Amino acid sequence: MKRLLLTAFIITSLAGFSQEKKGICSASVQLFHDNGEVNSSNDHFYLEGFSFNNPLYYGNFQVDSTALSDSLIYEITLPFGDSLLYSAGWIADGMCFGVDTAVVNHLVTVLEGIPFPIAYAGYYSPGYFNLSQTGVITSECFFRIRKDHTYFIRVKFQDPPIPETPLDLPEITNEISMWLSGENTLSVKTDQDAVWDLNLYSLSGQMLQKKTMEGSQDLDISNLPKGCYIARVSGENGLEKQLRFIK
Structure with a gap:
C-alpha cells in the first residue's frame, strides 16, 4: 500500500513538474459582433494557437475566394451604424512558443478603406509575455491578418435607412x-x-x-x-x- 502511494506521489510530482516547466501558453485572434439573435450564434471569426491556423467562423461571416491562389475572403455585412470588435492576445509564462513583437504589431494590414485604430497593451520579455490588441471597426474596410497563414477579411455595412417622407398636409390656420x-x-x-x-x-x-x-x-x-x-x-x-x- 505504501509503495502504491509512493508511486502515485512520484507520478503526480512529475506531472506537476512537467506542467510547471511547460508554463501557460495561449494565442488567439477574434472578430466579434453581437447580432442580437436569441436562437443563433453571434457573428464570430476565431483563430487560435501561435501559428493561427484552422480558422473557425459562425453567424453571418461568409466565405469567398480571392484572385490570389489558395486564399479566401471572410466577408461580413453589418447593420448601418453597428460595429465589429477586433481583439488579439498572446500569453506565455514559462517554456512557450516565442513571438516576434515586430510581427505581432504588424499582424493586421488594412488594404482598402479606412484603417481602424488598434490599442496595444501588455508586457514582453523572452519566454514571459502578456500582449493584447483591441479595436473597433465602424467603417467599411478590407484587411489582412498574416502570420504563419494569411486571412483576408472584408467588412461591409448595409445602406442607411431611407428617411420617411412626411405627408404634405395643409397648414391648419383656423382662419377665414x-x-x-x-x-x-x-x-x-x-x-x-x-x-x-x-x-x-x-x-x-x-x-x-x-x-x-x-x-x-x-x-x-x-x-x-x-x-x-x-x-x-x-x-x-x-x-x-x-x-x-x-x-
Whole structure:
C-alpha cells in the first residue's frame, strides 16, 4: 500500500513538474459582433494557437475566394451604424512558443478603406509575455491578418435607412379671410378641409343666398344687381367674418 502511494506521489510530482516547466501558453485572434439573435450564434471569426491556423467562423461571416491562389475572403455585412470588435492576445509564462513583437504589431494590414485604430497593451520579455490588441471597426474596410497563414477579411455595412417622407398636409390656420377680388368675384380663403357657410344679405337684412362650401373658393356674384350687400361667413370652429361691399 505504501509503495502504491509512493508511486502515485512520484507520478503526480512529475506531472506537476512537467506542467510547471511547460508554463501557460495561449494565442488567439477574434472578430466579434453581437447580432442580437436569441436562437443563433453571434457573428464570430476565431483563430487560435501561435501559428493561427484552422480558422473557425459562425453567424453571418461568409466565405469567398480571392484572385490570389489558395486564399479566401471572410466577408461580413453589418447593420448601418453597428460595429465589429477586433481583439488579439498572446500569453506565455514559462517554456512557450516565442513571438516576434515586430510581427505581432504588424499582424493586421488594412488594404482598402479606412484603417481602424488598434490599442496595444501588455508586457514582453523572452519566454514571459502578456500582449493584447483591441479595436473597433465602424467603417467599411478590407484587411489582412498574416502570420504563419494569411486571412483576408472584408467588412461591409448595409445602406442607411431611407428617411420617411412626411405627408404634405395643409397648414391648419383656423382662419377665414374674405374680400372682393374683382368686380364680380367674392373670394374666401380658409383651410383646405374647412367647411363653412356663406350667407348673403341685402343692406336691409333680407337673405339673398345661402351656401355651404369647403376650402378656399372664388364666388361668382355677377348675377347680383348693383347695390350694397353684406356677406357673412361662419366656420365649424365658430369663427365668423363679415364683409360689406358695393357692386
